[in-house]
Amino acid sequence: MKKIKGVKISPGVVSGPVFYFERVKISVPGHFIGDEDFDSEIERFNTAVQKSKDELTQVRDLVLDHLDEEHARIIDVQLLAIQDEDMIKAVRELMLREKKNVTWAYFEVMDNYEKLLLKTYSKFFKERTSDLKDIKKRVIHHLSPKKDILQPEILEPSIIIAEKVSPSDLIHIDHKLMLGIITRYGGVDSHAGILARAFRVPYISNIEVIDELASCKEIILDADNGTILLDFTDDIKASYKSRIRDFRRHRGKIISGKVANSTKDGTPYHIYINAGFVDEVKAMDPALIQGIGLFRTEFLCIERNSIPGEDEQFKAYRNVLKKMKGLPVVFRVFDFGRDKLLAMLDIELLQEDHLFDEWGGIGFLLDNPAILKAQLRALLRASVYGNTQIMLPLVMFDEEVILTKNMLEAIKMELRKAGIPFSDNIKLGAMIETSSVLDELDELAKHVDFFSIGTNDLALYLIGSGRALDLTKNYYHPKIFQAIDKIVKAGKKAGIPVDVCGEMASDPYALIGLTALGIRSISVSSSALTAVSDEVSKLDVKKCSELADTILSTDNALAIYSILKKFHQDNLE
Ligand code: PEP
Ligand code: MG
Numbered sequence: 001m002k003k004i005k006g007v008k009i010s011p012g013v014v015s016g017p018v019f020y021f022e023r024v025k026i027s028v029p030g031h032f033i034g035d036e037d038f039d040s041e042i043e044r045f046n047t048a049v050q051k052s053k054d055e056l057t058q059v060r061d062l063v064l065d066h067l068d069e070e071h072a073r074i075i076d077v078q079l080l081a082i083q084d085e086d087m088i089k090a091v092r093e094l095m096l097r098e099k100k101n102v103t104w105a106y107f108e109v110m111d112n113y114e115k116l117l118l119k120t121y122s123k124f125f126k127e128r129t130s131d132l133k134d135i136k137k138r139v140i141h142h143l144s145p146k147k148d149i150l151q152p153e154i155l156e157p158s159i160i161i162a163e164k165v166s167p168s169d170l171i172h173i174d175h176k177l178m179l180g181i182i183t184r185y186g187g188v189d190s191h192a193g194i195l196a197r198a199f200r201v202p203y204i205s206n207i208e209v210i211d212e213l214a215s216c217k218e219i220i221l222d223a224d225n226g227t228i229l230l231d232f233t234d235d236i237k238a239s240y241k242s243r244i245r246d247f248r249r250h251r252g253k254i255i256s257g258k259v260a261n262s263t264k265d266g267t268p269y270h271i272y273i274n275a276g277f278v279d280e281v282k283a284m285d286p287a288l289i290q291g292i293g294l295f296r297t298e299f300l301c302i303e304r305n306s307i308p309g310e311d312e313q314f315k316a317y318r319n320v321l322k323k324m325k326g327l328p329v330v331f332r333v334f335d336f337g338r339d340k341l342l343a344m345l346d347i348e349l350l351q352e353d354h355l356f357d358e359w360g361g362i363g364f365l366l367d368n369p370a371i372l373k374a375q376l377r378a379l380l381r382a383s384v385y386g387n388t389q390i391m392l393p394l395v396m397f398d399e400e401v402i403l404t405k406n407m408l409e410a411i412k413m414e415l416r417k418a419g420i421p422f423s424d425n426i427k428l429g430a431m432i433e434t435s436s437v438l439d440e441l442d443e444l445a446k447h448v449d450f451f452s453i454g455t456n457d458l459a460l461y462l463i464g465s466g467r468a469l470d471l472t473k474n475y476y477h478p479k480i481f482q483a484i485d486k487i488v489k490a491g492k493k494a495g496i497p498v499d500v501c502g503e504m505a506s507d508p509y510a511l512i513g514l515t516a517l518g519i520r521s522i523s524v525s526s527s528a529l530t531a532v533s534d535e536v537s538k539l540d541v542k543k544c545s546e547l548a549d550t551i552l553s554t555d556n557a558l559a560i561y562s563i564l565k566k567f568h569q570d571n572l573e
Helices: 035-066 069-082 085-098 102-119 123-143 167-172 191-198 210-214 234-250 278-282 299-304 310-324 338-345 348-352 361-367 369-385 398-418 441-445 455-463 472-476 478-494 508-516 526-538 541-545 548-553 557-571
Strands: 002-005 007-010 013-016 018-020 158-162 178-183 203-205 219-222 227-230 270-275 292-296 328-332 387-392 427-432 450-453 498-500 521-525
Touching: 007 191, 013 158, 013 178, 013 234, 018 210, 035 069, 035 085, 035 102, 035 123, 069 123, 085 102, 102 123, 158 210, 167 191, 167 299, 178 210, 178 219, 191 203, 191 270, 191 521, 191 526, 210 227, 219 234, 270 526, 278 310, 292 310, 292 521, 310 328, 310 369, 310 387, 361 369, 361 398, 369 387, 369 398, 387 398, 398 427, 398 441, 441 450, 441 478, 450 478, 455 472, 455 478, 472 478, 472 508, 472 557, 478 498, 478 548, 478 557, 508 526, 508 541, 508 548, 508 557, 521 526, 548 557
Parallel strands: 018 158, 158 178, 178 203, 270 292, 270 521, 292 328, 328 387, 387 427, 427 450, 450 498, 498 521
Antiparallel strands: 002 227, 007 203, 013 219, 219 227
16 A cells, blocks of 8 residues: 655545546537527527627736736737637538537637647747637637536546646536545645635645556545555555545535534634635525635636626625525625636636736725726625625725725715615725735724734735645744734724634634634634634633743744644643
């Protein structure tokens, strides 16, 4: 038997065959159509081309606003190619000749173009194949029912093996076929990791031997312990049987009892849930939980590859609020930072350039007021269906909050005039997750009702490591704890609550440190909820608080880690 160690990204235990995931490998099934279906198929095709054109125009405007003409030209090329007369003629001819569906015909025609370009000696033409791939994906996305989108040819439920996976891969692969995930690259805080936890798919990364795994017939993925087993005996497999069965059985359940609302010594403690999909919220039982502390609205965009309009957003927010039956729901306005925006734009050429690494948050939305306005209108309209709160991501300056509040007031006036009801009791919060805002906390606190600490990005800003890497050790970095101390004190001074919604809060050792510094409210992914609830109910707040000075005066992450681990062993195990 061989055991391989990796970094645990999402818990769970599964066994099964492997599937080596390559993005380009997508299947588009062909089937015969009758003459009477020809016109409706062409109609579908025209609509899909038009929708793709609209999306690309939206992307082009964004790129032009934030980058330059040169990059906007990439989109221009795609806009031209997507409506190319010869290509449209070729699709019609192939459909007529073979009497097959339009999705299949379009895929075949585009595939042939790609092959032709690859045969040329020109670097310029070879590079255009990326454009064709992007266009093809976009049009087929609009031609296919949701589940067919760019699905790789996974024939049976399998453990996905890949160099890396993007948030949009995770959304578009059929979840019934995705038993688990193993990648070479990818971190705990990466958005793909966040999604894997939301979907309850066991996931391990930092695995060097991807190729070796790809040739295995069957493996055991024990993500709880960060290990992969290969070449195992029947006895070993049998020893895992009950854990695998339990995982499968409880996978759909978020929590079986009530979430803890106080620590061992009776100190009140809030544990909320991080979510990003309406379906995820549907699985939650409002009688057992306390509410949603972070709803990542941008995931609604990744799901459909574009920004939904006001009405579609309104319906999504209303569904979430109705399901939560009056429990608080903190909707974070779109945070198109980094891989989240890239996943949505779905333009391979732009992704390779890492052009959008620093682009996101409320600053981006204020630069694109039409997007922000539609979202705030949708949120205000939905607010009458529950306890709505709004949160702004990646705040850098207090002016950003002031400008957003002005916009909110203007929208309220519009709604009042139009006789559209909204709640007048919506709390507005700022995410504290950039280094620049740490110097503005007192000023900022005057304009918001709460602070929420985004430790995933805060670690990125303060320590500088990429989110796609393993960030576990960053949770214990002295700079993070010092920043948290500063934020908690600023919140206390201003009399506003401070919570933590980054992944750090679900780490049992880091949780002790957060509690020591005065945190009494956290928001964690649904897959971590049961474990975190258990940990909180074992905490003794007074004892934790005695650690505060030691944590703040220790100047290296490893030493802080050891202190917290020892405390955990002595008091909670
Ligand atoms: C964070 O940065 O900690 C956070 C909660 O937001 P996201 O992970 O969506 O950037
Ligand atoms: Mg963030």
